[in-house]
Amino acid sequence: MLPHHIKIEEVTKTQIEEKYIPHVIEPSYGIGRIIYCIFEHCFKVRAHDEQRQYLTFPGCIAPVKCVLLPLINKEVLNKKTAEIKKLMIKAGVSCKIDDTGVSVGRRYARTDECGIPFGVTVDFETIEEGVQKDTVTLRDLDSMLQIRLPVANLVKVVMDLSR
Numbered sequence: 437m438l439p440h441h442i443k444i445e446e447v448t449k450t451q452i453e454e455k456y457i458p459h460v461i462e463p464s465y466g467i468g469r470i471i472y473c474i475f476e477h478c479f480k481v482r483a484h485d486e487q488r489q490y491l492t493f494p495g496c497i498a499p500v501k502c503v504l505l506p507l508i509n510k511e512v513l514n515k516k517t518a519e520i521k522k523l524m525i526k527a528g529v530s531c532k533i534d535d536t537g538v539s540v541g542r543r544y545a546r547t548d549e550c551g552i553p554f555g556v557t558v559d560f561e562t563i564e565e566g567v568q569k570d571t572v573t574l575r576d577l578d579s580m581l582q583i584r585l586p587v588a589n590l591v592k593v594v595m596d597l598s599r
Contacts, residue, residue, distance in 0.1 A: 491551030495598030
């Protein structure tokens, strides 16, 4: 820049009113905003089926860690499901039983929408005598993978996966 490009002068000016646009960064950090962010972050849609929307809470913050699903509504399966629930509650693992009359697939979809990370299916292999006695199917919400494991290991596995 050259000196002829710059002009410096002193001016006295009376200003009666100054207009400005207010702007604020709100530093509020309430529990409502935290919960909203968790819901927004955890909301997913299955890639192959846009009708299947679900919440994928991490196990450590999911209010209900697993759902217990008897394969069908039979007294022997319901009794075994109640026994497993007592084991889970005793160990401090929050769970619920869904023994409604709809198919197990619909019950899985319903619990996916609630954000319950693990599903445990109690079926006839659970109550039959033999080599695979006292086993259940554990299903992961995110991957939809299923494994068969003994009821004796169920509580520890769900607790470990929740952490």
